[in-house]
Amino acid sequence: MRIARYENAQTVAPAPSAAPVTRRRAAKGATRAGAADDTARERPTTAGADGGAGDIARTLMRWYDENARDLPWRRPDASPWSVLVSEVMLQQTQVSRVEPAWKRWMERWPTPAHLAADPPGEAIRAWDRLGYPRRALRLHACAAAIVERHDGVVPDDVEALLALPGIGIYTARAVAAFAFRQRHPVVDTNVRRVVARSVAGTADGGANTTPADLRAVEVLLPEDHEEAARASIAFMELGALICTSRAPRCPECPLADVCAWRRAGFPPSDSAKRTQQYHGTDRYVRGLLMAVLRASDDPVPAERLDAVWPDADQRRRALAGLLTDGLVNQRHDTYTLPG
DNA sequence: GACTCGTGGTG
DNA sequence: TCACCAAGAGT
Structure with missing residues (x-):
């Protein structure tokens, strides 16, 4: 897993603190030594004490069984x-x-x-x-x-x-x-982030999947193919529901006890966020043109496309791009979706 | 490796 | 509000 850069503190989620509900319980007084951090009680499971790779996967699979979303493409008959x-x-x-x-x-x-x-x-x-x-x-x-x-x-x-x-x-x-329940590291932005935090101790993973990412995740997977497939989706689900980019819910995280990022005090990331405006860009104009073409069952005259945006030069660029991409066909002075 | 490519949800 | 960001791929 590539070591993440650091982003400015503004974009970093605040280090998670105990939620109000946990505070109330704490106020009642936990007498056991070490029980003061009752956020642990909100965690369904905790990773094994040795922190081995297999423990992370197994802990995640147990968490997934209790917390996974019911999405239609995950059902057995999909x-x-x-x-x-x-x-x-x-x-x-x-x-x-x-x-x-x-x-x-x-x-x-x-x-x-x-x-x-x-x-x-x-x-x-x-x-x-x-x-x-x-x-x-x-x-x-x-x-x-x-x-x-x-x-x-x-x-x-x-x-x-x-x-x-x-x-x-x-x-x-x-x-x-x-779909085929095979054993492969499946690395998306969620998994890169989960592994970057829990293993490498950095705030986020890289922008793209590298061979090093695949190897880093591969060693975390159970040997059994079916279990590896479940572990893979559990990694993704944790990143989507708990170990989120902006506001991670660490008090609810099953990996909190072994998380290197937490242990290191939640060091921020410095990854440069590129300012991305959308309205008024060529991409935006492409979207306007496509919306008109999607809505029409008949060939669209050029004049109707001209009406979507005042800047003729930008319109021409956008339309040329769509033609190049094969998203639009031109016949004389009319345009259609590809037939 | 940097850049392009839509649209809408969210803290 | 508004900048971030969301199960990436292709060039």
Whole structure:
């Protein structure tokens, strides 16, 4: 795990303190020595005293059993295709926004062959406002590749998955682990953060998954494949629910007793946050153009696209980019989603 | 490795 | 309010 840089104190979550409810209990008076920190009582389990790697995974799995969200793509009857779709939708998009879109998507296109049989523009339209519509286009291309290369069956090995459009280092491993219950380190931003804090003692992980990250997580996984798959999703769930980027709930964390970041006094991160404005950017104008095209069943005249944004130069850049990306087709002076 | 690519939730 | 940030991938 790459050692994190330090960010300015402003963006760092305050070192977690006892919640009011724990204060009340403390006021009643804990007499046992060492019981003053009754935040420990709120933790369902604690990691083993030796702090071994296996203990972290097992502690996390026990915590996961009690605290995991009931998400449809995690259910035992979820198909590999449905898991793959969920993973692509979840790339940079919150669970709360993905869930309804995923349900509609799976009802309409229950297999790769169903999706591949429809034009890519329909995938882009159904993607609606999930963001990054190139993901929809790649997911459609992914379905077509699965049909062509794998007889419509989602492949179960990482290398074959990695070769599919829109499937990168994270998603390939996530599908192999969660859909096929294989033993692979699955490293996303949540896992990088959990391991950076609990093991390395730094506030956050790196921006991308490195081979070193994969090795650091691999040694934490149980040997058993099914248990490794459960541990992997438990790491992610802890990062999503407890060990969050902004306001971690350390008093509720099952790893609090072994957390290196906590032991070190919650040293801040110095990772430079890049100021990202959205409104008025080329990306924003792309979004405006795509919204018009998604909403129309007929070819859209250029004048209608011209109306979405006053800056003609910016409009032209955005539209050119969309054409280059294959998200938009041009016919004479009209535009459509790709057919 | 830095940069691009949407949209909305949140503290 | 507003800056951060959310299960990354591709170039």
